[in-house]
Amino acid sequence: MWKPFAGKKATKVINNTIEIAEFVFRQIPEVATLLQRIAKVASVLHSQGWAEANAGNLSIRIGNLIKPYLQTAGWDYSAEEYYLVSRSGSRYRDITEYPETGLLLVKVSNGEEYFPADAIPTSEWGCHKLIHTNDLNCAFPCLLHSHPTEVIALSQTPIYADETKLNKHLAFLLPELPLYLPKGIAITQYAKPGSRELAELSCKKFTDKQALIWQGHGLLCRAKSIDEALDLMEIVNKGAKLHFLLT
Numbered sequence: 699m700w701k702p703f704a705g706k707k708a709t710k711v712i713n714n715t716i717e718i719a720e721f722v723f724r725q726i727p728e729v730a731t732l733l734q735r736i737a738k739v740a741s742v743l744h745s746q747g748w749a750e751a752n753a754g755n756l757s758i759r760i761g762n763l764i765k766p767y768l769q770t771a772g773w774d775y776s777a778e779e780y781y782l783v784s785r786s787g788s789r790y791r792d793i794t795e796y797p798e799t800g801l802l803l804v805k806v807s808n809g810e811e812y813f814p815a816d817a818i819p820t821s822e823w824g825c826h827k828l829i830h831t832n833d834l835n836c837a838f839p840c841l842l843h844s845h846p847t848e849v850i851a852l853s854q855t856p857i858y859a860d861e862t863k864l865n866k867h868l869a870f871l872l873p874e875l876p877l878y879l880p881k882g883i884a885i886t887q888y889a890k891p892g893s894r895e896l897a898e899l900s901c902k903k904f905t906d907k908q909a910l911i912w913q914g915h916g917l918l919c920r921a922k923s924i925d926e927a928l929d930l931m932e933i934v935n936k937g938a939k940l941h942f943l944l945t
C-alpha cells in the first residue's frame with residue numbers, strides 16, 4: 699500500500715518540474731491525504747470491473763490547497779488554477795498502489811504547464827477542463843469517470859432516449875437515487891471519447907446535475923470530494939443494475 703513521503707519541509711526555491719511535482723505530491727499534507735483517498739477510490743473502481751485496461755480518468759481542482767505552500771516554497775503561485783489529473787495511459791489498478799505515477803499536476807493560466815513536464819494528461823482532460831471552467835462557483839472540484847458495466851448497457855436501451863422517463867424509471871427502481879441526485883442524471887448521445895464534440899455536449903447537459911452518462915462510453919460524476927463522486931457513481935450503477943434485474 700502506498701504511503702505518503704515523510705520528507706523534511708522544503709527550504710529552497712524549487713525550480714524544475716520534477717522538483718515541483720515531488721514537492722506537491724509528497725510534502726503538502728492535504729495532497730498526501732488526497733492521494734490516499736484517490737488510491738482507495740481507484741481500488742474500488744478496479745474491483746468493480748469499471749476500469750478495464752486504462753479506462754477512466756479523474757481531475758481535481760486543488761489550487762486552494764496548494765497555493766499557500768507554493769508561496770512558502772518560493773514558486774510562482776499566480777496561476778489561475780491547478781489540477782490533479784490522470785496521466786494518459788494510466789491504470790486505476792496501478793493508481794491503487796502508486797497514485798503518483800498515474801497523476802500529474804496541471805497549472806492553468808494563459809496556457810498550460812505540466813508537472814512533471816514529460817507527463818501527458820488523459821485524452822479527456824479537455825472535456826474535464828471545460829466542465830471545470832464552466833463551474834463558475836467551484837461547487838464541484840472533483841470529476842471522476844469510469845466505465846460501469848450496467849450504465850453503459852442501459853445507455854443502449856430504448857428508455858435512454860428520453861431523459862425524463864429514464865430518471866423517473868431509475869428513481870422508481872431505487873428510491874434512494876433522488877436523495878443523492880435530487881436534480882437527476884444528465885445524458886448525452888454518443889460522441890467520440892476525448893472529442894471536442896463530447897466536451898461541448900457534456901457542458902451543455904451538465905449544468906446543474908452531478909452525474910452524466912456518456913452513451914456507449916461510461917459515467918462522469920462531479921462532487922465536492924472524490925469519495926462523494928464515487929458514491930454517486932455507485933448509486934447510478936445500482937439503479938442501472940436493478941433495471942436489468944427487474945425488467
